[in-house]
Amino acid sequence: MDWNVDAIPDQSGRVALVTGANSGLGFETAKALLEKGAILILCCRSLAKAKVAREELYGITNSGKIELLIFDLGNLIEVNKAVDQLERNFQRLDLLINNAGVMAPPRTLSKQGLEIQFAVNHLAHMALTLRSLPLMAQQNDARVVTVTSGAQYMGKIIWDDLQGQNKYDRWVSYAQSKLANVMFALELHNRLCKSKYKVASLLAHPGLAQTNLQRTSVAANGSWQESLAYKLIGPMFQSAKMGALPQLLAATNPTARSGEQYGPKFNFRGYPKLIPIAPLALNKSYRERLWEVSKLLIGDLVDIKGFSS
Numbered sequence: 001m002d003w004n005v006d007a008i009p010d011q012s013g014r015v016a017l018v019t020g021a022n023s024g025l026g027f028e029t030a031k032a033l034l035e036k037g038a039i040l041i042l043c044c045r046s047l048a049k050a051k052v053a054r055e056e057l058y059g060i061t062n063s064g065k066i067e068l069l070i071f072d073l074g075n076l077i078e079v080n081k082a083v084d085q086l087e088r089n090f091q092r093l094d095l096l097i098n099n100a101g102v103m104a105p106p107r108t109l110s111k112q113g114l115e116i117q118f119a120v121n122h123l124a125h126m127a128l129t130l131r132s133l134p135l136m137a138q139q140n141d142a143r144v145v146t147v148t149s150g151a152q153y154m155g156k157i158i159w160d161d162l163q164g165q166n167k168y169d170r171w172v173s174y175a176q177s178k179l180a181n182v183m184f185a186l187e188l189h190n191r192l193c194k195s196k197y198k199v200a201s202l203l204a205h206p207g208l209a210q211t212n213l214q215r216t217s218v219a220a221n222g223s224w225q226e227s228l229a230y231k232l233i234g235p236m237f238q239s240a241k242m243g244a245l246p247q248l249l250a251a252t253n254p255t256a257r258s259g260e261q262y263g264p265k266f267n268f269r270g271y272p273k274l275i276p277i278a279p280l281a282l283n284k285s286y287r288e289r290l291w292e293v294s295k296l297l298i299g300d301l302v303d304i305k306g307f308s309s
């Protein structure tokens, strides 16, 4: 039988943090978890957008508790401060949904001077996760869900030009960041299995879903050709509500296991099912190399020493 939000078990008392919660898949994820009783921490970079999302969520669900955590994933110093705030204000964290993302902008740099897709989609979420693990490890069935994309299957890690300094192709960089999501989540799973932390790491890929992702990309690039292409293929896209199902399943289904990836049944649309991981991410030495490079780039800006790996 197809899995949908009706199958989400009661989440009362569980604390869920969703990055990019004001829009698209993050918003739908927050809504579904809230409707099942979870306490939601909406992570957004814009306070104004976060407040609008909170009002809308209260209006729809008429219940629950929603907190806002405002920080820019494009600045690792803000990521570190956000977890300080999280530790001060919450005694627990059960679900971390690494959802926020940026797709194919013109070459843009993060506050630390790193290519923005690598920095936001991968590095900031890795830092946020590793710093949050000690808090999460205190709970039963704590899970990290990292949202990737079908772009993982086309992605490569450009080891000698990770930041696209010599040659920037915005789609190659997007695919690299989404493959990095998979490599990180899988490596985290392996390291968690060997550690004292009982936290699961799973992956979700939404297929094609109507969100602000495409609009933002078109606006940033000013490309009428891409705008037209999205209009033409628009009917193939599923709703944001459908696109959020794989991450909701990974976060809540009692049978979903650490190290697994969920995505749409028909590759880019449909109800969620267990799907294969990009072959490149199965390469252990490749994953270990990315882990070490990423740790070096995070440096001392985020205190990730709590999870000693």
Ligand SMILES: NC(=O)c1ccc[n+]([C@@H]2O[C@H](COP(=O)([O-])OP(=O)(O)OC[C@H]3O[C@@H](n4cnc5c(N)ncnc54)[C@H](OP(=O)(O)O)[C@@H]3O)[C@@H](O)[C@H]2O)c1
Residues within 6 Å of the ligand: 019, 020, 021, 022, 023, 024, 025, 026, 044, 045, 046, 049, 071, 072, 073, 074, 099, 100, 101, 102, 103, 120, 121, 147, 148, 149, 150, 205, 206, 207, 208, 209, 210, 211, 212, 213, 214, 216, 243
């Ligand atoms: N939609 C699809 O078809 C599709 C397909 C494959 C994968 N995905 C993945 O799904 C995830 C969610 O995307 P979506 O489709 O829901 O797109 P979306 O509607 O554009 O939402 C993206 C969210 O990420 C936030 N964000 C971007 N940069 C940020 C930063 N520097 N700091 C903090 N937040 C930031 C955005 O905030 P603002 O609103 O402030 O910009 C927004 O809340 C992404 O990881 C994306 O790669 C989506």
